[in-house]
Amino acid sequence: MGPFGMETTPGFPDTFAGFKSASVDENLGHSMEDKMSDMKHFLMDPHHDNTAVDSFLGLGMENMGLTSKMEEFSHGFDVSFLPDYGGVNTYSTQDVEAGLKFEILDGILDGVDEVEDIYASHELSSIVNHFPPETEVKKNELEGDPYGLMNFSSESYSPGISGSIGLAEWSKETVPYAESQIVSSEKVKDSWDTNESEDDKKPLSTFIGSWIKRKNRKQKLLNTACSRLDSSRERKSCESYDFRPRKGPMKKYIHTSMEKTFSDDQLTLSESEDDISVTKTSRTKSDRRKNQRIWTLDEVMNLVDGISHFGVGKWTDIKNHFFHYAAHRKPVDIRDKWRNLLKASYNEKHNDGQAEEKRKSVARSIPKDILHRVRELASLHPYPFSKSPCIVHDSSRSRSTSKNKKKKSG
DNA sequence: CTTAGGG
DNA sequence: CCCTAAG
Incomplete structure (x- = not known):
């Protein structure tokens, strides 16, 4: 059983299986969506302390069939392989790693808002392929990787591409997307199963607690960085499932779904619009290029x-x-x-x-x-x-x- | 609305 | 990636 009480696809990591499964729609459906939404509201509220959060999560996730899977959750999305996002946030070095996790967690939770989007991320390859060649990781980081997570970006990724599969292999009227890319799931799974670590076992409350802080920060950013998104763009874009690491300061990383959730009065609750020290940056010039995603x-x-x-x-x-x-x-x-x-x-x-x-x-x-x-x-x-x-x-x-x-x- | 071309 | 002109 995967994290969501669903069947786990044989070759895939549990954590992913939960999300890639198409049955999210049917099994969890609204309850999931609602819970997540509620949870976000809850978490946004700075008044709650960690204890409350824990109990809340306990309830919410239990209902979702997520009970105590949080750990696995974070493991699955261990982001130690992600490059720095740069800019925006300044955390102490030890917080960085955890911080990145939050980012991922954010992506996931936000992504849940749109079931279709999860649907869209169906294939594992679709996810895995988000990292590889363009993911700019330094070689030494690769070797220093304690979990061996980097393996799949250098070797396991797309078997055949680097090994010169021969054009005919993939170019020949192939399936449009994925499926041909069952990226050595063995290896990936292996990496993920073995990435046990001591400091990964922090109390959930600590984890969430810090996460809340970040949420508040994000809220500030919403006013500026996200202003563009809300104009002509389609609201329910697939932005949300995009966990890909970005190099520059995050921008679209502030998901539209969040904007949806807090758009009205909620946005003004905390210290949202006073002095936003986030450099107003009235997208006049340089952000022409900021919105692009690298092609895999x-x-x-x-x-x-x-x-x-x-x-x-x-x-x-x-x-x-x-x-x-x-x-x-x-x-x-x-x-x-x-x-x-x-x-x-x-x-x-x-x-x-x-x-x-x-x-x-x-x-x-x-x-x-x-x-x-x-x-x-x-x-x-x-x-x-x-x-x-x-x-x-x-x-x-x-x-x-x-x-x-x-x-x-x- | 879809393309081509240029920023 | 974005914008504009042209079919």
Whole structure:
């Protein structure tokens, strides 16, 4: 039985199984949602002490079938492998680790608000893939990792990709998302089962207590950082299930669901709007880029698959058929990514062999396989962009229409 | 509304 | 990632 009283999927860590299970909807449904919502209200209230919290949690989680699974909970989402979020928060070094856990916990609880979103995070791969190649972890951190958690980001991740699976393997009309990516669940599970640690067994009250403090902090941030979200964006976006680590100061990490919960009068309860020392930052300039999520290798692969399916330019189709699970990634984004990939593939070809490391900063270690594929597709489908010198196998003709003429060519 | 192009 | 112009 998993943490939520549901069956545990055989190959997967219990903690994940609980969340990925599609039956969340049916088994727990409203009660879960309500409880979580209530709990959040409760936790937001600074007046309660830790004891109260404990008892509350005891009740709430019992009803949810979560009894005393909190420990497992935190273990499952042990975030010692996460990079620092940077900015925003300043905690003592010992608090950092715990703090990160809270972040994850936040993500989970908030995510529960939207069952569909949990649904969206269905596949384990979907979650696991959120970390890997783009997750910038220093090598020494990797080796120093006490739990061996990092393993799955360096080795276990996407078997075959790094080992050059051969394009045919995945590019061939593959399943749009996941399923092909049953990322060595063995290893992952193993890591998670063995990550027992002494200081992880802090009293729950301590844990939650600190969490509440953070909640209050977050509340401040809501007024500023989240202001953008509430404009034209769809409220119930899938933002919530996005546990991915971010490098910069968190932003979208303040989930929209929270905003929903406390939007009205609640938001004014504590010290919300007095002097927000959080640097007003009236999103005038630099945050253009802040909202972007890095593309996983997975997504890139889907993109390439999608293009080989529908061809270049059918961004909407590609979005619907290969990225329907991703709330973000609008057709335009996909196109942009393709644009970048072309650039990358071009660069890759240009300085073949040399400056391999320099490119790493530009093109995030995109496997040659993929770049190769990209180049193929690029030559297949004429895309106005790309100054790619076109591979032209034979073709003494049609060079005039080829894409190395760039856009205007005038 | 979907794409292309540019910031 | 965002915005705008054009079909």
